[in-house]
Amino acid sequence: MKEFPVTAKRALELLGLFLIGYILLVGSSIIMPILMAFFISMMLLPVYRFLKNRKFPQIIAISLPILLMLIIVSGLVWFFSAQIQILIEDFPLIKKNINVHLNSLSQWIRGFTHFSTEQQISFINEQSNKLLSGTGAILSGILGSVSGALIFFGLLPIYIFLMLSYKNLLLKFCIMWFSDEDLPSVKESIKQIEDIIQSYLMGLLIQILYITVLLGGILWIIGIKHALLIGVLFAILNLIPYIGALFGNILGVMLTVSSTQEVWPIFTVLIVIAVVQFLDNNILMPRIVGSKVKINSLVAILGIVLAGTLAGISGMFLALPIIAILKIAFDRTKNFKKWGVLIGDDVPEENPLNK
Incomplete structure (x- = not known):
């Protein structure tokens, strides 16, 4: 049986990716x-x-x-x-x-x-009127x-x-989609996917718990109002990699600004959040999750943004485990192995064109 040309295969792969994105969007x-x-x-x-x-x-x-x-x-x-x-x-x-x-x-x-x-008050009132004019649409969207x-x-x-x-x-x-000789590889893939999903999701639950206790506890000891609420909100938003921490900082500052007339609590909240986030990213979370599949940051960020555009907040939460599952599948198939290389973080030390 005559095989498809390489260009036809690449075209079919790109068409498949487009159809998957369209189906997910609709x-x-x-x-x-x-x-x-x-x-x-x-x-x-x-x-x-x-x-x-x-x-x-x-x-x-x-x-x-x-x-x-x-x-x-x-x-x-x-x-x-x-x-x-x-x-x-x-x-x-x-x-x-x-x-x-x-x-x-x-x-x-x-x-x-x-x-x-x-003039500042006039500008604020003008912007407020524009915002209020769209209140009906906002409420209907909510x-x-x-x-x-x-x-x-x-x-x-x-x-x-x-x-x-x-x-x-x-x-x-x-299993019925594969031949008998492929069953050992399929069984290994299913077991690895199960381990990764369980370790990732359990790690997220543990992450929510210790960030809430650590961040909320430190802010409460310092005397910041709504300390526990700031801790819980940041812990939940931090589940969205790269993007969630930014929104968590913004909400933490907004809650602090609304609860005090002083300035020092605002900087205190930002410093404490930065310290807790550093501990989480570099010490605690890598030890807890310890995922066997490594995804490079470029694909991770693009995947999160794309998933958020296509499927909203739930898509952003699920983007990384879905990408990890795809990498496991791609690494074990001859035709899609190149996509697994693109997703992974095994960066060549030398220019591949020189080899």
Whole structure:
């Protein structure tokens, strides 16, 4: 049988990538809950196997891990609701503190520019009117996001239950695509994918816990208001590599600015966040996750941005484990091995053109 020319193969590969991106963009509301359920079910799989080995009925062995997950999520929702209620009660004080900071900023700007206080106020009012003119669209977008989130998280437990129930059937479906001589390699790949997903997701849960305790505890000892809320928000946003930490810093500064009229707490929060992030990136997280698959930073950032564009926040959370799974698959196939090289961080020391 005559093989396709190399250019035709490359064209088909690029066309396939384009179609995958298009399908993800159009069907993200359907695909992302399924992918999220797949990763969570892989994380719950050791608990399910533990209960099955203790002779628990299958329905109980599946339901108990899902119930535990729902309890943890409910606890987070309760915590954020309580913190939001505290912020609402402190709204008069928050408004007063923000006005003090705005006045100080206005005087600082007036000190080296020709803009008077009246001109600054006029500019702020003009921008505020533009912002308010789009309030209807913003509110409708928020309502749409809330309803979408309710559907998303409502389907998750159902998908997880069904995936754990039919995991053997799904595994058989995957194996039937390969010949008998490929089965050892397929078995090794599946085991490695399972190990990577479980270590990555468990590492993220441990990361949330120690960042919350470390960051929130230090800020609380120093006397920063809303210390625990800053710790939890930064820990959750930090799950989005490279980008999440930036938003975590911004939210931490905003909460600090709104809770005090002094300047030193703002710099204190930034310094403490920087120290905790340094410990997390260079000491704690590499030891906890210890992933067997290394992804270079360029592909990681591009993957996160692209996944966020196609599938929103859930895509950004899942970008790295999906890329890691793709690398495992690419490294074990002859036709796609070059893509595995592109994703990895094994950078040649010398120019390949000179060899």
